Amino acid sequence: MKKSLHARANTLAASEAQLQLLENGIFQSGELPKFSEQLKHSGLAPLKKRQLEVLQINLGYMCNQVCAHCHVDAGPDRKEKMSKIHLERCLELIKVSKVGTVDLTGGAPEMHPDFQWFVREVAALGVQDIIVRSNLTILVANAHYASYPQFFAEQGVHVVSSLPFYKKEKTDRQRGEGVFSNSIEALKALNAVGYGQEGSGLQLDLVYNPAGAFLPAAQEQLEQDFKTSLATNYGIQFNQLFTITNLPISRFLEYLLASENYEDYMTTLVDAFNPAAVQNVMCTNTLSIDYQGYMYDCDFNQMLAIKVQSPVQHIDQFDPTTFAQHPIAISQHCYGCTAGAGSSCQGALVE
Amino acid sequence: MKKSYYQPEDLKKFKAITNWSPALGEKFFEYYNSVFAAGALSAREKSLIALAVSHVVQCPYCIDAYTQDGLQRGIEKAEMMEAVHVGAAIKGGATLVHGVQMMGLYDKLSM
Ligand code: SF4
Numbered sequence A: 001m002k003k004s005l006h007a008r009a010n011t012l013a014a015s016e017a018q019l020q021l022l023e024n025g026i027f028q029s030g031e032l033p034k035f036s037e038q039l040k041h042s043g044l045a046p047l048k049k050r051q052l053e054v055l056q057i058n059l060g061y062m063c064n065q066v067c068a069h070c071h072v073d074a075g076p077d078r079k080e081k082m083s084k085i086h087l088e089r090c091l092e093l094i095k096v097s098k099v100g101t102v103d104l105t106g107g108a109p110e111m112h113p114d115f116q117w118f119v120r121e122v123a124a125l126g127v128q129d130i131i132v133r134s135n136l137t138i139l140v141a142n143a144h145y146a147s148y149p150q151f152f153a154e155q156g157v158h159v160v161s162s163l164p165f166y167k168k169e170k171t172d173r174q175r176g177e178g179v180f181s182n183s184i185e186a187l188k189a190l191n192a193v194g195y196g197q198e199g200s201g202l203q204l205d206l207v208y209n210p211a212g213a214f215l216p217a218a219q220e221q222l223e224q225d226f227k228t229s230l231a232t233n234y235g236i237q238f239n240q241l242f243t244i245t246n247l248p249i250s251r252f253l254e255y256l257l258a259s260e261n262y263e264d265y266m267t268t269l270v271d272a273f274n275p276a277a278v279q280n281v282m283c284t285n286t287l288s289i290d291y292q293g294y295m296y297d298c299d300f301n302q303m304l305a306i307k308v309q310s311p312v313q314h315i316d317q318f319d320p321t322t323f324a325q326h327p328i329a330i331s332q333h334c335y336g337c338t339a340g341a342g343s344s345c346q347g348a349l350v351e
Numbered sequence B: 001m002k003k004s005y006y007q008p009e010d011l012k013k014f015k016a017i018t019n020w021s022p023a024l025g026e027k028f029f030e031y032y033n034s035v036f037a038a039g040a041l042s043a044r045e046k047s048l049i050a051l052a053v054s055h056v057v058q059c060p061y062c063i064d065a066y067t068q069d070g071l072q073r074g075i076e077k078a079e080m081m082e083a084v085h086v087g088a089a090i091k092g093g094a095t096l097v098h099g100v101q102m103m104g105l106y107d108k109l110s111m
């Protein structure tokens, strides 16, 4: 198994090194416009927050997989995880902010020792939409996780799962040998407890991201392809497919540089800049929290260690009513959110 | 002037052909977009046909464009290569079938 950038002591493990790359080179020479200039030029600057609707909590960077494109640089060698004190503070925030969506991510959030306790507590607060971003393979990794589909169903969790493709070859190349067949097994287990089945109210969405340096095709069309193929070949049902563009961060950035695709990929993103996608980018309604309780405008900024541009950067002192008062911290990675039909954790942003 | 007839960045400037003849250029692109919209054939099938034809006419711009288009649509390596073989087979066949013309003429003119 490949290791994380951290374990390999790769220079890109440091977020400053990644930011340096994104700020310099073709963007410094003026060959491509910086994201801030592009926004200004399109009359869309500054990017502003609206209302806090989604709390995205990163429970930690531990994961049973080491996907080649991972923007978190997660893996079995990463041990960072949120402390119980911070989890409790998150619960308070959920209560006072009355957010409609709590989005649990990682790494593999299920690997957090307090995961089940935390999900129960969030559910007890009556949150409308509790998302767990599951990599699927964790659900069949060992006997301990076999009961998780049932647990998800009992708590009414909304499962959002990554499955890069509906065929083995592309999935395994991006996520590791054997990932496809394990994912199929996990999807069957989720279907068996009602997920993706009509009338069950148990939502199972899949996430597609391109296995390489290109943009995703139209979400609707890919969703159709996924649905037909998974139903015909494996009898699997799911609700929606979200297409997500790979952002030039962490291991995907490493891949872009190693394959000499970085400049072309950034050019593709810039050329595909879509002003219509800008108003709905995630940072306008989401707050991302890291395992130490620090706050970011999105999960990508978290990985680049660009904290919220506010005097209060930690959940301990945070007052959710102040959410919209501060500017959004942007850099060139933001082009990934505005290319083509746009991209977010909920998929495309425009039809 | 760069020392190559083909520049990869020219593909992105394709739309500029409209500048010197707006009416014809716009008509072409309108037609082009209609051709590639899903109809009796799916957009995916059309993408594979375009890839095969790109190879037959040996246009590097089209090969670039339809390789990327195929990747985005999730078309697989094997499907793309089979499409290229269809193009190659037709092109090879088209050469060879003229051999019948040669044979006929040869025989007609020979004692
Ligand atoms: S992409 Fe997801 S499943 Fe893969 S290593 Fe990263 S966190 Fe784990």
Ligand code: SF4
Residues within 6 Å of the ligand: A281, A282, A283, A284, A297, A298, A299, A300, A301, A328, A329, A330, A331, A333, A334, A337
């Ligand atoms: S990368 Fe983050 S900050 Fe930048 S546009 Fe996307 S959501 Fe907003």
